[in-house]
Amino acid sequence: MSTALIRNRYFDELASTPGLYWLGQNTNHIESHPAVTEAMVRSIEAGEFNAYAPPLGFEALRRAIVEDLGVAGAEALVTEGGVNALAMICRARCRPGTTFVTTDPTWKWPCLFARQQGAEVIEIPIYDPACDYRLTPAALKAHVDERTAIIYLVDPNNPLGIRYTAAEIESFAAIARDCDALLVHDCTYRDFADGHHPALHAAPEGAVVSMSFSKWLGLAGLRIGALIAAPHLFEEFARTATSVLGASVVAQRAAQAGLSVKPEWMSKVRAIDAANKVMIRDAAGLVGLDLPIFPSHGNFLVLETAGAGIRPEALVECYRRKGIMIRQGTYHTERFGDRFVKVSTSVPSAWVEKFCALLPEMVAQARTLNELPPQF
Incomplete structure (x- = not known):
């Protein structure tokens, strides 16, 4: 059976x-x-899904996205999830002879899109306390040149959860300008971070922001995101769009409603998320799982497994058998994936309570597992 079929059957x-x-x-x-x-029920009852949406998104939603990001003069293009926005950007800029520069770990799919277009992917290692688990301007400058088409920054970083400062974003933007590269700022997790600084504030003409409604608003299965850029870049990326008939009408109505209640909603979500992180940290410390970054600026935590003497994949499998999905580090990084698992925290508190209650038993069982099914 092909890997693609095995992966699909796994999920x-x-x-x-x-x-x-x-x-x-x-x-x-x-x-x-x-x-x-x-908003979704109204849309369904009105039969709005019988017709296509505008190709770039409903105008009211596009305006609300730009306003939410606080970047007057930019344009938003609504996409089928944040991943679609990133694929569009890679199609526009990546080609043989160019480089796509990012971190390791990073989010893996834009790297795939860049390679599909023939670009060389350069991953700068940051899983290291010596660099505070973050990309430094010096490290970035050492890996870019006239071939660099895209500098891709997922911020807060997935899976580490570090957040870059305004000064760091300004430095990255200056480096991108010097080598005539596009700075792509993946802001999927920005709503879980304090002091997040979108790159469009630092480089309004040379950066593009991608964002998603999957994480903060809980619309993952509805597939809705966006890219935001200056008008000339917006036009460039619109020409590479494949969603020429628009994103889901129902999803767009949900997204617009979410933006209208965002302060109230995120206050609740972040309070639950923060309490869940504390629970996981306390439970992990009792069984020898280390947290290299705490608190995380994303809705997740990295738990290092080496101190407990277990493989990440074994812990994932033990929890799967109990009806709980966590993720092995190799999903994010081949180089560092044997060090950690990742646990999401924007979930009901009862889920985290069960995860924590099972943790000693799961760690003990993981030490005995040798034969493991494929994981993705």
């Missing part, structure tokens, strides 16, 4: 598991805000 089995606790994909499973649910 199909997870999705078909009754009552599965999704603690591995950074998705938000806190009960939706009533305004969001009502």
